[in-house]
Amino acid sequence: MFSPHGPSLRELCVQALSSVERGYDLLAPKFDHTPFRTPAGILDATVHTLSGPALSGPAPSGPAPFGSGLDVCCGTGAGMTVLRRLCRGPVTGVDFSAGMLAQAREAHPDATWVRADARALPFADGFDLAVTFGALGHFLPGERPALFAGVHRALRPGGLFVIGLGTPAPVSSVWYWATLGFDVAMRVRNAVWRPPFVMYYRTTPLAALSEDLAAAGFLVRIVTATPSEGAGGLLILARKPGPAA
Template sequence: MFSSQGPSPRELAVQALSSVERGYDLLAPKFDHTPFRTPDAVLDATTEALRPLGPFDRGLDVCCGTGAGMRTLEAVCRGPIAGVDFSAGMLAQAREAHPDAELVRADVRDLSFGAGFDLAVTFGALGHLLPAERPAVFAGVHRALRPGGLFAFPLGAPPPLTSRWYWALLGFDAVMRVRNAVWRPPFVMYYRTCPLGAVSKDLAAAGFSVSTAPLTALGRRDDGTPRARLVLARKPT
């Protein structure tokens, strides 16, 4: 939920009517006090799932935002860590929280890193990419990883049709599509454009071998399936 230190309704409205980059520049100082920040429970579950697969040396947080995901990299990486984002405002907040990290301002759809990282992660960023943009992002991450390197990110299970969350997310995406049809610049933020099957297909096309691991710490749905999985995309050796 929004805290008293979070953005006002007016600030949220201005952000929503801006471009993605400008919107996050505006929101950055208060972003960690919004429900848009990746919850600690998700970060902790991801960290615990990655520990048995490491240790890793260099780590990269793709679309790092204010740097929340870097706590996972710090926990599982022995070497230096880096973050990339296109919002200068978000990177300024990340720099305060992680002064020793290398932070790069760049468009993740055109990453220019060489093959120097053992682990790449991303949290909550796929909804800011149109499906047609994912292949370029995944190809860039593939280039940034050393042979045998791992790209990992949590992905929630779709809520059932009878859940209020199903209809809330459907309604949110519908509103965003109408907004982007009638207002420029567009603000790309969707919750239902990155199902596991489609994401896995795009990762495989980029050259990854793909598996998943249940994030059991985040609980199970009524049918016994996990509420979230960790997608594990491995660059072949």
């Protein structure tokens, strides 16, 4: 399904009837051959934007404006392409799926990989930049405060947390109704089947995310991600107060 190297329909059904962790362990070897992987256009647009004037406050000069970097809910490591281009120091990925981390480690052997629940991140004041792509739908609204508090704690004063988002689909688009239908189907599935598989596209409106980030102590901006080529999206820039390193 999706491509000759992607998962079959049967494999996707088995994944969907598993827990989130077990489902991604099963999907991991073929994940990069599915549409679930963060599009290269969003990754490129993130780098292009963060290398320019969208940064609040004075930005260090040079091709790598940040020190150390953290990819939150890293999956197979797509976000590492962003951290590698923006960070001059060590980079780390964290995820709770051992299968996804194994794929990430194989693709980026010189990065540090940590298995942990993103709602209880085991870091403190260690990073200048944190990013996450395509993962917020796995967290119920009530779980976001713990997630954002952990990222805030992981960043040094002045550090930046970047959430990459696609461009919101208009009500008239097929994608809008497809994501709505997907969320309804997942809610029905979780009402009748255990363990639950939390993945909702429509539980992360910008206003709610901004409020939760502000409550965690971040200074929040929303900017348009400007790609060097291809499609872009939106970026939430959440700055931990303090002088940047």
